[in-house]
Amino acid sequence: MNDSGKASWQFIIDQLTSNKVALFSPLAPRSEEVLLARVGDGQYVELVLAEQLEGISYKLSLRRSKPHLFVVAIASIEEKTAWILPSAVFERFAVNGVLDFESSFLDPLESRLAIYKNRWVLISQFNKFRSTLNDPTALQVQLALG
Numbered sequence: 001m002n003d004s005g006k007a008s009w010q011f012i013i014d015q016l017t018s019n020k021v022a023l024f025s026p027l028a029p030r031s032e033e034v035l036l037a038r039v040g041d042g043q044y045v046e047l048v049l050a051e052q053l054e055g056i057s058y059k060l061s062l063r064r065s066k067p068h069l070f071v072v073a074i075a076s077i078e079e080k081t082a083w084i085l086p087s088a089v090f091e092r093f094a095v096n097g098v099l100d101f102e103s104s105f106l107d108p109l110e111s112r113l114a115i116y117k118n119r120w121v122l123i124s125q126f127n128k129f130r131s132t133l134n135d136p137t138a139l140q141v142q143l144a145l146g
Contacts, residue, residue, distance in 0.1 A: 008049055009033070011077045019124040039126040045071055047123070050090070050099070054097060056110060057100035065091040067130075068125060071098065083116045086133040115140045 012035065016023055022038040035047045046066070047097035048059035052069040058073040074089075075081040082100075093099055093109055107140050108139040115136050116122070132138040 005033070005049070008042070009072050011074060011080075012049065012072055012111070014046065015080070015082070015120050016123060019120050023126050028035060028075055037123055041127050043070065043126065045070060045123055045126055048087075049074070053098065055100075056099055056102055059098050060090065060094070060103065061097045062087060062091055062094075068126075080118070082118060083113065084119050085113070086122075087136045089113070089136070090114065092134075097126050115143065119143075 009111055013023060017039060024036040024038065024044075026034050026036055033049060033082055037045050037047060039045060045068045047070050048060065050060040052074065053059055056115075056124050058071075060071055062071075067088075069084075069087035071083075071085045071090040073083040073085065075083070085099075090099055093113065099109070101113070102108055113136060116139075122133065129139065129142060132142045
């Protein structure tokens, strides 16, 4: 793993530990880097890091989305900006494994998926948001209601 990858993972670890999430590395080797997070009720979620391409587009080869898998797409470590996307959302909006937040002329994905920007609480309070995670509009309503 290069220095950029190490810095990205450290950023993720720092954000989650500040939200009181217990983190683990998987015991079994996997093809991609994965971090396991133990959430409030003892359940585990998985996190993978998307590779940043030009601008605000990200690449990840997902074999299949899973209900407990989050894709983290870091825009800027210095500005502490990242998208915390459920894997189903990444898969739905990605084209050939690439999610381009600047795509779509009339309604850029950046604005459509803004509800996932810097939302580490989606991981730390996974069970609270589980039912609305894959629907940006429903999630926005739930967050607004508290």
